[in-house]
């Protein structure tokens with residue numbers, strides 16, 4: 001009898017689930033597979049060897065075209081998944097076999113409907129060993145320096161070659177122009193900030209600190225908001241906040257990496273979701289000197305426009321709009337999807353409670369530098385740095401700001417965010433703001449030992 005009912009199709013069965021969508025989010029950090037369905041799904045899983053694979057049995061499900069789609073969604077460059085096989089293992093049980101490229105620690109969890117999503121069954125494939133982010137940054141810099149040195153040697157060789165040949169002497173060589181250095185406006189610094197600088201206040205002797213600083217890598221954590229399952233806000237013509245945030249962050253990384261002694265670390269460099277706490281954790285793992293979260297949100301009215309910069313607040317929010325924005329951003333974990341069983345919330349909460357007034361003070365300084373620069377490129381929503389309880393700004397020891405570059409919900413601003421030239425100017429402004437902050441608040445010498 002059971003098989004007969006099955007032959008009529010799972011869609012009409014009581015308690016049977018229909019697949020709404022299947023999505024794969026590959027990334028170096030972890031690959032996520034999401035199965036979205038109209039009813040909640042339950043699944044069991046185990047790891048098997050020879051070949052290494054993750055086997056998942058999903059209950060209450062019949063094989064459907066959407067599930068077969070999963071096979072085609074796996075990209076050749078997925079760091080974890082070599083391929084997926086699906087089959088009807090038993091009546092009402094679909095077996096997914098995920099062939100693996102490396103050993104993994106899988107996490108399976110279900111998410112209740114939220115935002116535009118129905119029920120979601122999520123498999124996160126994490127690497128067995130967490131990569132050393134700081135080591136990767138240092139190696140990346142060494143590689144960049146070697147490449148730069150090689151480029152100089154190549155250019156010099158070419159130049160010498162041209163000098164050797166009198167016929168080419170009329171062309172000016174690449175070594176002719178004098179090096180240009182952007183000098184920080186330190187005089188302005190003392191005028192706008194009457195208090196002692198952080199270095200002077202905490203170290204006393206700034207001269208020894210600055211000499212140590214020469215060998216020290218200054219690390220800026222850039223945090224492109226949202227990603228993966230969490231698109232962030234979506235503009236009237238369909239531009240997604242997560243894509244804008246990533247594009248801005250990637251360009252800003254390039255600019256910051258061009259500053260001698262500076263290195264940018266991205267909390268995500270592709271389209272995948274990073275839980276809010278992990279963004280903070282990543283910044284702390286590389287002992288970042290700054291944390292800049294990049295967004296382009298919607299507002300409750302499409303007329304809202306202009307950029308805003310936010311810092312953390314220990315007490316209440318600085319305005320109702322700031323509180324609204326923080327609540328909205330803090331929803332990212334629910335939409336993006338986190339495994340609440342694994343997140344060690346008690347440790348993180350204890351840590352977050354350590355948030356200090358010093359961090360907020362530095363964050364406000366950083367915020368006003370950045371706000372000042374963005375104000376030259378476009379309109380500002382508020383002329384001062386706002387404060388609210390953004391979860392992503394809670395690294396107790398890292399000055400942290402959240403930049404709403406514009407309101408993607410405003411058609412004019414959406415068009416600007418789509419425009420590469422506008423984004424380039426925005427990136428330039430963010431970079432200048434960050435450099436000015438460092439010029440006025442030199443980072444302390446800190447042990448970078450891992």
Ligand SMILES: [Zn+2]
Pocket residue numbers: 225226232233241295296297329
């Ligand atoms: Zn956002």
